[in-house]
Amino acid sequence: MEHQEYIIERYERAWIFFGLAMITVFIILVGYLMLTMGNTNPVGAGRIDATKVRIEGDFANPRVEQVGNEYVAYVQAFAFGYLPAEMRFKVGRKVTFYITSPDVQHSFHVHNTNINVQVIPGEIAKVSYTFTRPGEYPIICNEYCGIGHANMINKLIVEP
Ligand code: CUA
Known part of the structure; x- marks a missing residue:
């Protein structure tokens, strides 16, 4: 029982980390596009x-x-x-x-x-x-x- 809970917690942490990583990648990508394309967003x-x-x-x-x-x-x-x-x-x-x-x-x-x-x-x-x-x-x-x-x-x- 204790062992199972431990594994679930590990998966949760992995998903949280994955989520944060995706957000970081997204922010970097948007920043990069704004810099390279010139900001023509009205x-x-x-x-x-x-x-x-x-x-x-x-x-x-x-x-x-x-x-x-x-x-x-x-x-x-x-x-x-x-x-x-x-x-x-x-x-x-x-x-x-x-x-x-x-x-x-x-x-x-x-x-x-x-x-x-x-x-x-x-x-x-x-x-x-x-x-x-x-x-x-x-x-x-x-x-x-x-x-x-x-x-x-x-x-x-x-x-x-
Ligand atoms: Cu169509 Cu002004």
């Missing part, structure tokens, strides 16, 4: 009154700002298009996009990158990216948003 950067997006604050003036060697872009995804109408960046410089919607849910997907952000009215999405190749990058909406969804396209330009 994060919530705050909330905003969707009815005021067009009237006040940063998004009422959609634009690209140069801050030192980097860019900050304030983007409106609306039915049916994106503002600013034109975005230009120099290659190799980090771009941080802040994106929101004044109407319904959209997305901000930049072709040939892993930028693919859900844009929810009332929330500000933030995503950073460094373009490594010059060219034109189409921007499209992956979220069905109404009659003009298929035409909700734009592009950004990365200059050498």
Whole structure:
């Protein structure tokens, strides 16, 4: 009887150890992926009154700002298009996009990158990216948003 209990305890310990080992491996893997892929996971950067997006604050003036060697872009995804109408960046410089919607849910997907952000009215999405190749990058909406969804396209330009 005592012998049996001893064995069970040993198995339990082995499983606990296995569980902890898996968690550790998972954390290391996620950290590694974030470092190597560049962190393009969109994060919530705050909330905003969707009815005021067009009237006040940063998004009422959609634009690209140069801050030192980097860019900050304030983007409106609306039915049916994106503002600013034109975005230009120099290659190799980090771009941080802040994106929101004044109407319904959209997305901000930049072709040939892993930028693919859900844009929810009332929330500000933030995503950073460094373009490594010059060219034109189409921007499209992956979220069905109404009659003009298929035409909700734009592009950004990365200059050498
Ligand atoms: Cu916006 Cu589909």
